[in-house]
Amino acid sequence: MKMIRTAIIQFDIRRGDVEWNLRTAKRRIAALAKQGVKLVLLPEMWSTGFANHRLKELSETTPVILDDLSRLAREQRLTIIGSLPEKRRGKIYNTAYVVDRDGSIAGMYRKVHLFSLTGEDRCFEAGRKAVVSKTSLGPIGLMICYDLRFPELCRSLALDGATIVVVMAQWPAERVVHWDVLLRARAIENQLFVLGANRCGRDGDLVYAGHSRIISPNGEIMARSGKRTATLSATIDLRVVERTRKHIPCLKERVPQAYRNTK
Numbered sequence: 001m002k003m004i005r006t007a008i009i010q011f012d013i014r015r016g017d018v019e020w021n022l023r024t025a026k027r028r029i030a031a032l033a034k035q036g037v038k039l040v041l042l043p044e045m046w047s048t049g050f051a052n053h054r055l056k057e058l059s060e061t062t063p064v065i066l067d068d069l070s071r072l073a074r075e076q077r078l079t080i081i082g083s084l085p086e087k088r089r090g091k092i093y094n095t096a097y098v099v100d101r102d103g104s105i106a107g108m109y110r111k112v113h114l115f116s117l118t119g120e121d122r123c124f125e126a127g128r129k130a131v132v133s134k135t136s137l138g139p140i141g142l143m144i145c146y147d148l149r150f151p152e153l154c155r156s157l158a159l160d161g162a163t164i165v166v167v168m169a170q171w172p173a174e175r176v177v178h179w180d181v182l183l184r185a186r187a188i189e190n191q192l193f194v195l196g197a198n199r200c201g202r203d204g205d206l207v208y209a210g211h212s213r214i215i216s217p218n219g220e221i222m223a224r225s226g227k228r229t230a231t232l233s234a235t236i237d238l239r240v241v242e243r244t245r246k247h248i249p250c251l252k253e254r255v256p257q258a259y260r261n262t263k
Contacts, residue, residue: 002237002238002239003235003236003237003238004038004039004137004235004236004238005035005036005037005038005039005233005234005235006037006038006039006040006041006164006193006195006214006233006234006235006236007032007035007037007039007040007041007231007232007233008040008041008042008195008196008197008212008213008214008223008225008231008232008233009025009028009029009032009040009041009042009043009197009231010043010197010198010199010200010210010212010225010229010230010231010232011024011025011028011043011046011199011200011201011229012199012200012201012202012208012229013043013045013046013048013049013170013199013201013203014049015048015049015050015051015203016048016049016051016054016058018047018048018058018061018065021046021047021048021049022047022065022068025042025046025047025082026068026072028231029072029076029078029080030072030076031231032078032231032233033076033077033078035233037078037233038077038078038079038101038137039078039079039081039137039164039195040078040079040080040081041081041082041166041168041195041197042080042081042082042083042168042197043082043083043168043169043170043197043198043199044082044083044094044144044145044168044169044170044197044199045083045084045085045094045170046082046083046084046168046199047061047062047065047082047084047085048061048084048085049170049203050118050170050203052119052123055085055092055123055124056087056092058085059084059085059086059087059092060087062084062085062086062087065084066084066097066099066105069097069099070099070103070104070105071103073099073100073101073102073103074101074102074103076101077101078101079098079099079100079101079106079135079136079137080098080099081096081097081098081099081140081142081166081168082096082097082168082197083095083096083097083111083144083168084097086108086110091125092123092124092125093110093111093124093125093127094110094111094114094120094124094144095108095109095110095111095127096108096109096110096111096131096142096144096166096168098133098135098140098142100135100136101136102136106133106134106135106136107131107132107133107134107135107140107142108131109127109130109131109133109142109143109144110125110126110127110128111124111126111127111144111145111146111147112126112127112128112129112130112147112150112153113126113146113147113149113150113153114126114146115145115146120146130153130156130157130160132157132160132161132162137164138163138164138238139160139161139162139163139164140162140163140164140165140166141154141157141158141160141162141164141165141166141192142157142165142166143157143165143166143167143168144167144168144169145167145168145169145170145171147167148167148169148179148182148183148186148196149178149182151185151186151189154186154189154190155189155190157190158190158191158192158251159251162192163192163193163238163241164192164193164194164195164236164238165186165187165190165192165193165194165195166194166195166196166197167183167186167194167195167196167197168197169196169197169198169199170198170199170208171198171199171208171209171211172206172207172208172209173207173208173209173210173227174207175209176209176211179196179198179209179211180211180213183196183213183215184213184215184219184221187215187216187217187218187219188217188218188219189250190217190251191217191241191244191245191248191250191251192217192241193214193215193216193217193236193238193240193241194213194214194215195213195214195215196211196212196213196214196215197212198210198211198212200225200227200228200229200230201229209227210225210226210227210228210230211224211225211226211227212224212225212230212232213225214232214233214234214236216236216240217240217241217244217245218240218244222234222236
């Protein structure tokens with residue numbers, strides 16, 4: 001599939017209110033399906049928010065949510081991606097799930113880079129590997145929020161075959177300039193499509209940026225939102241990835257042996 005109608009759902013997540021968050025997401029996904037959308041991206045921890053003191057309890061809802069999304073994806077014939085709290089062997093991960101259009105879980109990615117400034121490293125276990133999900137739409141690389149600041153991760157996804165990279169986030173308004181610049185940088189330097197889904201609204205004293213984006217391999221912003229609840233969409237042509245990489249062959253002309261580790 002070369003032409004894909006993609007969409008991002010940006011909303012003000014209610015911390016700990018799984019029922020409301022799930023109802024909101026499902027209603028908007030169903031509406032997007034009627035518009036021919038085939039890939040829907042949700043923000044980071046979209047079902048629970050960062051209700052850190054209740055993570056073990058709230059993670060129990062994730063299997064039920066995945067069942068709901070699987071049915072919805074299968075009925076509407078689309079792919080849904082978003083991050084949820086995963087409990088495994090007594091540990092909690094911030095995990096991105098890819099629910100493909102046949103209802104199967106096509107991929108899982110556990111957030112590698114935990115944001116110590118807000119104590120994520122005390123509440124979550126870190127993932128250990130980059131993931132490119134092999135989906136019915138093609139290979140999709142997965143990143144979550146703070147991961148965006150680590151260009152090595154996105155480059156590894158590109159080298160592993162990703163033509164689309166999705167970024168799920170709860171990125172604060174005070175650093176929105178970084179979000180905007182880094183999304184475009186990751187798209188341009190890796191010559192692929194980047195979809196960045198950020199939440200909006202407020203959680204206590206913290207205000208979130210919104211500014212979700214769909215960005216082309218050339219850095220063109222194909223769809224954007226402001227700081228309020230929004231749904232944005234764009235049709236991406238995967239042939240642009242091949243054309244861009246052929247015109248300016250950055251990935252092919254890398255010189256890895258010259259890039260010494262300076263630690």
